[in-house]
Every structure is written in C-alpha cells, then in structure tokens.
Amino acid sequence: MSEILVTMDGIDKSFPGVRALIDCKFELRAGEVHALVGENGAGKSTMMKVLTGVYQKDAGHIRVKGQEVHIANTKVAQDMGISIIHQELNLAADLTIAQNIYIGREPRKFLNLFLDEREINEQTIQLFKRFNLPSMDPRTLVSELTVAKQQMVEIAKALSFDAQVLIMDEPTATLSDAEINDLFQIIQQLRNNGVGIVYISHRMNELKQITDRITVMRDGGYVDTVDTAAITIDQIISMMVGREIYQSSKKLKIDDSLPNVLEVRHLNRGRAIKDISFDLKKGEILGFAGLVGAGRTEVARAIFGADRIDSGELFVNGKSVVINSPYQAVKYGIGYLSEDRKHYGCMVDMDVKMNIAVASFQSFTNGMGWVNEKKMTQVSNEVVEKLKVKTPSIHQEVKFLSGGNQQKVVIGKWLTRDCEILIFDEPTRGIDIGAKSEIYKLLNDLVEQGKSIIMISSELPEVLRMSHRIAVMCEGRITGILHRDEATQESIMSLATQRGA
C-alpha cells in the first residue's frame, strides 16, 4: 500500500449561523485518485478550502506525510505541495502561457532589473516535458487557448510548485468528451508519477472511470469512504441524499385539465440553454431541480428577457409573445425573483417602501408624473402586514433586514405589481428554518389564489415538498419532467447527473 500523503481528521468548521463541517475526515494516498462527492452544500468545497489554507479549521488535525501541520494560508499549503485547480480558472488572459505559470516568481537577469523571457519559456517547455503534458508554445497568449488547454496550463502551474497533492474541482464541467479523455490520460500519468489527486465531480459515470476511492459527504458531515470498484452509482447517490425527507402533510392536488399559462418551446442560448420546452399550468408550482450550473437560472433569465436568446418561442395564455427585456416580461405578467437578492433582487440602500413600489411606480403616478406618496405608503404598509415582514417601519433600509425578510420584501414587490407568473430562483437560499416555512406557506397561498410559480431550487427536499411537477435539468437540457408522485430524491439525482449524448 502506498504512502499516505494527507490525513484530515475530526475537522470542524463553523461560519456565523452555520456549521459547515462537523467531525469530517479525509485521507489521500500517493498515486491515487480520490473522489469527494456530495450534494451542493454538503461541505466538499469547505473541506478543500481548509486543506488549502483558505479557511482555518475550528478543530481537528491535518497531517501531511505523517507530520501534524498548521496550514495558516494558501502560501503555506502551496509550499507543502498542495495545489488546487478551481472550476473557474485563474489565469490572466492577456499574458502568455509561460508568464502565467511563473507569475510572481519570474526569472530575472541583469541585476534582477529585467525579466528573462528566454529562460521563462525554456523552463515552461521543460516542465511540460517532465510531466508528459502535450507540448504547447509557451509564448501563446492564454486568451487564444481553448478551455481544455487553459486547464492544462493550470495543471502545469500547479505541478511547477512540485505539487504532490492536486485538488481538481469539477475539472470536466466545461470540457467536450474528447477533451475529457485527454484530461483523464494526464490524470493517469500524474497518478503513475505518485501524485495524489482529489477529484470533485457531480458526474457519477466519471467516478467509475477514473477514481480509486470515493468519500461521500452530506450536510457538512462525513458519510463513508469506499473503494470505487466495490460500489454502484446508485449506491453512491443514495449515500449522498440519504437523509429524511420531510413531506408536507397536505396532499397537493394535480389537475391535468388546467390551462397552460406559459408554454416554452425550443429555447436555445449558446451552451447554457439547449432546446428547452415545457408548460406551466395555472395554479401549479413547477419545480426546477438540477445541480448548480445546470442552466436553470439561465432559463429563468431568458424567459424573463434579462438575457437575449438565440431561438425559441414563448406563449403566455396561449398567445405567442416576444420578450426582449424585463420591461416587456412584466407587461405580460411575469415576475422574476433572483437567487442573488443583494445584487439583482433589492436596492439594499433604499427603504422597504421604495423596494416594494419599484416595479409598480407607474400605478402610483398620475398623468403628470406626480407620485402619490400616500397611496404608496398605504400599499407598502399593507404588504408588510400581509407578508408579516419584520421591520420597524416601511422607512427602514432593506440592508438592515434579515435574509428572510428581504425575500418577503421582494415577494411583496411582485405582489404589488400583481404578476400572474412568478419565477422564484432559490427562494430560501440563506434563509433560516423559521422563515423558510413562512416562505413555503406564502408560495402555497399564491398558487391557491391562481398564480403560477416556477420554483428553482437546489435543495431536493424543498423541491419534493413544494412542487406539483418537477423539471430536472442537466447541462442546459431538461432531462425529465416528473410528476410529484413519481419523484424521489434518487430519481431526480439520476436525471440531474444524466449527461447528454
């Protein structure tokens, strides 16, 4: 059995209000590819950030080659030979390959006053040779490379630090099949050279293909570590989701005869949205499930006119409509609540009243453009009361409210505008449990009043509890639309990881 490179043991990490890691462990041997899997928010990234010195652990031990270490910052981790390749690559697009690899430690000449371009290029060529990476001209600008080649540069950069531990976060997310094969070959090479690789991925079939062992995490806790050869994909998935599902007591009724308020046909936008078609019925909650990056937010923004589309048709109440801007979408009665409240949802420096009224100013204004302050105050007060927004008054700036109350203010904005179709993007993100159930109740009330809701959520229990039907997306496609009765965490997860042909 090969040498143990890294042992993490009893790791705890808390952030204000959240316990991100609870007694977690992880082990990496030289020359193995060890997968770290779990749902969004399971703690994989936090665990790796602790290992690379981005976060400091609250408790626990980290040993590198048997020595107990304290990883105070990313520099310390790098010096120990621990490197990470992020999903979003960190390269300066306008510099060359060589300049990117040796950034911050460029070889110099003439009293260290001038950069030695020849030396840096030579070193790069040697580096690529040493690790059997495909040869590239070190003088090529990074902006001219494909994503796969850029990733190669990142790998080379990590190896140039004599990395013995290489963490790869979703390395195949943006690669084509041919590129993935190339990457796997390089991973094999590195493994043969004795490098230990932590492989984070949502793609189950890849795990079988490339990894030796798999560690499963769930809700910030450690579940198990298994040999890849000894387990099936279904078993991994059920380990990932295996928590209790809390169902709403009330049975949602599904009525197939209800009319469609929104029909989406063959929506396309670049690589993000591929041939999306679905219907939204009056008075239903249509859940959108999938992993982060599956394209759900992109679909919502496209329907709402926030991003342009390449092709596709929309029908609102049976009539064909063209929506090029949110302004038009709102005219057709479509409202969108962004996952990112701070940037796209509310004006945090403005008061509650302004935030509630902003989508409906026209209705508070007479023909001369004069704002009816009294009516605005009255309506805002009504909304605050109806949604039970906890705020000292409608003149409170929104930044002083809690996440749940901010969300209620945004919901209030669309209720004031009286939209028939509401798209909620992660409606309970960053909201505590108490406020969550209030938001759920609010959504149920809305559909009972005949509004129709698209609810994007990465929390499977939430999707299962709230939705009449569930559309599952993977890599820009809808891989299936499940009825509430046939949907389980397992069936959703397997659709969410089903890669297209």
Added chain:
Amino acid sequence: MNIITEKREQIIKSGALQQVLAFASLILLVLIFSLSSSNFFQFSNIVGILLSTAVIGVLALGSTFVIITGGIDLSVGTVMTLSAVMTGVFITFFGLPVPLGILGGMLTGAFCGMLSGLSIAKMNIPPFIATLAMMMIAKGLALVISGTKPIYFAEETGFSQISQGSIIGDIIPGFKIPNAVLIFFVVAIIGAIILSKTIIGRYNFAIGSNEEATRLSGVNVHFWKVMIYTITGTFTGIAGILMASRLNSAQPALGMGYELEAIAAVVIGGTSLSGGKGTIIGTVIGALIMSVLTNGLRILSVPQEWQTVVVGFVIILAVYGDILRRKKSV
C-alpha cells in the same frame, strides 16, 4: 418616545444630517469671514456671492440628477457654452424674439443631454467616456458656429435683463437682488420637486441604488436614463442663458472646467458619486460653500492660486466627513 427615536433614525439615515452638517459649515464659514473682515458681511458682497453662485449653481443642480444615477456628465461646461452660442445665433443672427431664443438655448442643452443619454443607455458607452466626447463635440461646435468670435446681444432686446435686472428690486426698492439669483432659486425648487415628487426622481434613485435590480423589476431603465440626461441638459441650457445674459454676450471660448466645479459643488453637498444618494438642497449649499470660500479668501487677500488649493482640501474634507457618517450609520 418610540416615534421620536424612529424619526431621529430616519433623519440620520435619510442623509438629512449631512445637509445639517453642510449647512452648519456654510454658516461657520460666513461667521469666520465676517469676523475676519468687515467687508464680507455687506449687502453688496452677499449679493455678489449669490450672483457668482448662480451659473455654477444651476449647472450643479443639473449634474445632481446624473450623479444620483451613479453616472457623471463632463459635458455640462461646454454644452452650457454651446447653448449660450445658440441663443446668440437665434436672437442676434436670426432676429428671433428673446423668449424663442431662450427656448432655443434650453432645447440645445436638452438635445445634447439626450444624445449623451442615448449613447450611454442604448450604446452602452460608460458615462465618463460618452460625456467626455460630448464635451469635445460641444466645445468644437460652439467655436465653429460662432466663428470663434463672441456673439453680442443688442441692448434693445433686453436680453441682459434676464440675469442683471431685478424683479425683486422693482417690487421692494433697495433690495436689488439680480434675477439670476432668483432664477437659481426657482430652478432649485423645480429640481427639488422633480427629484422628490415625480416618477423620474424615483427612478433616478432606484437606478442609482441598483440599476440591475431596477431593470429586473421591469423598469425601462434605458428610457429613464435618457430622460435624466435630458433633464441635466435642460438645466445646462438654462445655465448657458444665465451666463450669456450676465455677460450680454455668448463667449465661445468659455466653459471648460465649469463641469468640474459643478461636480465639486454636488459632492460637497453630500451627493454620492456611487449613486443612489443625494439632494437638491445639498447641492445648493455645496455651491454656496464654494463661492463663499472663494469670495471670503479673496477679501482676505489670499491669492487666487491659493484659493483653488483651499477648495481642493475642502472637497476632501467634505467627502471624508460623509464617509465617516456612513460608516457610523451601518
């Protein structure tokens, strides 16, 4: 009790405190200069200060609108000049009646503002660049149209009375406050009404506070931005007419640098360059602080070069004070 604390918090948060502070600094400045020199607190000197505030003041009022959106308008100085030149062309060259000439001048400003607004909203050009370009276009056009020579207004048109006459002096003898000052305050009141009572003002703050969230609320942000730049342009046109009337001529070489003084007045008045915050009354006080400072230092025989240095430091102080206040309120 509860209501009182809430009201007080509201005042602090609404930025009213900043205006109180700005107003207090203005009073303090006036006091210091009055004590330092008996020439300062004379009716004629105060009128002089107000008169010298009028043009920059109206420019600053207009700039307040775009700055609250988080934008900037660098073209107000030269657009002001172009508006003055066009007014001269309409009245002196075409022989149009004065009211039509005034309208023409205002429309010139409005048109330039609209063009800036269109290039910012529709072509996505950053405000700094778009208005920098407009600054040059207007400067060039003013020189071309005037043939680089000043355009004089005939005395019989009474054009100079717009700035220099005194309606108030006619009503209350001995209280000869020039019309330019009166116009400055009337324009300020109109600006304050637009900003606080109309839908344009509301969208102005909404866009400045979070443009993307406003767009995603279904607001036609492009349209309203064009409107706001057009308002700024209209105010600039008014400033041009005041300027021309005061000199009884349109001087095509003037104007560069006025935009920066206007921006300084807006900033001293507590409007945030990052948008979303600001008031008209603040800008009025800011403009007054600038001219009181210049006037007072001149009376104290401080050389003009040093006056500019002092103004620079005052800007730093005013903005730093605002930053400190903001930190406290969070």
